Amino acid sequence: MSENTKSATKARLYDAFAASGKALASGKRLELLDLLAQGERTVDALAKVAGLNLTTASAHLQTLKQAGFVTTRREGVRIHYRLAGDDVAQLFALLRKVAEAHRAAVPAARDAYLGEDTAVELSREELRVRIASGDVVVLDVRPVEEYQAGHIPGAISIPVDELAERTNELPEDLEIVVYCRGEYCVLAYDAVRLLTDLGRRAIRLNDGMLEWRLSELPVDASDLT
Amino acid sequence: MSENTKSATKARLYDAFAASGKALASGKRLELLDLLAQGERTVDALAKVAGLNLTTASAHLQTLKQAGFVTTRREGVRIHYRLAGDDVAQLFALLRKVAEAHRAAVPAARDAYLGEDTAVELSREELRVRIASGDVVVLDVRPVEEYQAGHIPGAISIPVDELAERTNELPEDLEIVVYCRGEYCVLAYDAVRLLTDLGRRAIRLNDGMLEWRLSELPVDASDLT
């Protein structure tokens, strides 16, 4: 192999890796990955939740598919996208972690979005202990589909936008541990603020379903729809 | 916070992550990361090794710096770049792993570059056992600077382009275990082919220094400049 061919094939290999890197180079695509990490979804549903034009969403999903991050499954007239594997979720989580650790802009953007919440949080391990001892109730505030696709065993599902009128479904004497998609998901922050304002004892889980799944803790799924 | 502001701050957070993702979106930048994972280097040195115009290399390094992946240190007239942390190397390694697992183009490009080598390889654990039993010699074929920045304890340094005229430095009776930068580094492949042609018993370590470091195995460094 000549030196020229060699450096050309080398470039091709790095470019092949970069093709996957490119898929991580757009905020919208990361948002789609974040949603897909919760379970599979149709193009239409993803577009709506992410606030994207259908065509644009489809194009981004094609890019993710090219990168090998997602796979598709046709069911009748609609196409369901899902993550190609746990390693993809892991890569996504690590990208966020590294970015937060080394870029000042990230914590700033994070606080602007989530609210600069110094409130106490519970770690996964603490939560498991307290579930076992039975002195807490676990609340999942994600949309119902995501709860059905997989949730912490024993968790109650009340999507955050229904929470105000459904607080009566929560026992009054127990502390409420709230979680949602992951470390940067706003839903649990909002829910804790709402519950606290209503005089309930509510606390946030450190992170969310993404990290729970990645640490290989048990996950329950509903058979409904 | 209004719904509009909220979705704007949400977009800003995802875009902040994507800014780091963008740094992974170019083959040249990945090549620079790969080099930096071996130890710090000046802009000029990086440009030469990666075959880049100085200006272009500098621009790519700025991008990596913006992403938080590298930091700089000035020493007199030159500026040394280095990885911002082990987590960056980990992210890089995971990107490659995920890309290889889910994109057919990657294994193809890999074989084209490295040669479709079905030869036997040694895992890190096997190597540690055989080092302990003393029936192998470990050979580092990376450039000397990289060896000096950190190598497997006990390894001999002979850069691959000096290997042909320096084989006499290797003991004749022992099997030679060769390693270089990492899983996709061509140097050890070339070295094993060369040594085998010369009638030596040579075998490749599974991967290289990158993975050795990430698995927190002991690393030696020379004090020589």
Place this chain on the structure above:
DNA sequence: ACAATAATCCATGGATTTATGGAGGATGTC
């Protein structure tokens, strides 16, 4: 102060990417 070296900054043209309408393909319903 002056020159030399290393790296960054700036301007530019060419290639890619992104968002978005509109056309077209696949599937299911009537």
Place this chain on the structure above:
DNA sequence: GACATCCTCCATAAATCCATGGATTATTGT
């Protein structure tokens, strides 16, 4: 078969990225 639905493909204009040459800044040596 006609039609509706969901999604992808195509064309296009705006924005961004990439490589490169020339100017500029920071540091060291004379």
